[in-house]
Amino acid sequence: MTSEEKIICKNCILPNHFLSIGVNDAGLCDFCADSHHKTENWKKTFVDEQKRRDCLDQWNALIKKLQKTKDEYAVLLGYSGGKDSTALVDTFLHQYHLKPFLITIDTGFMTEVAKENIRQTLSKLNMEDSHLFIEDAAPVFTELYKYIFLNHDSNEKALTVDVCHTCTDLIHTILVKEAMKRGIEYVIIG
Structure with missing residues (x-):
């Protein structure tokens, strides 16, 4: 060979x-x-059955704690508009009876069709007034992608790892900053 x-x-x-x-x-x-x-x-990463039960117990304890608070919003939720984050919003509203504040960030890849789908979904969930759509961040993300593409020099590390981790870190930073401004204690990425 x-x-x-x-x-x-x-x-x-x-x-x-x-x-x-x-x-x-x-x-x-x-x-x-x-x-x-x-x-x-x-x-x-392996998650054994005991770890799974422990994490579920922690999650359920947090939900019970949030249900006892009188805050307007239980959590700030990063909302992409996809099926997973939409299911999470639906779970908070209809299963947990908690209201999340939603933030969607256009990172430069969101189509007009996707934006319209988000608006329609939020309308059906009656969440339009509990949502912030950050559309002016796309140029910052575009510059970030450009920098990473032009400066990636590793044969060992995938370019997508650098792009995804850096982009995700920036999104998390924006979400945490918004949560702090609004006095929301918990941030969930949907």
């Missing part, structure tokens, strides 16, 4: 040499052969 030969993991389809991944003689990539294998791009 030459060093240029491409070998595909027989379990997960990752190719050798992709982000320095190797494929062993058994045909398994580093990740499939060793569940504890880590790179700059990925690590596997």
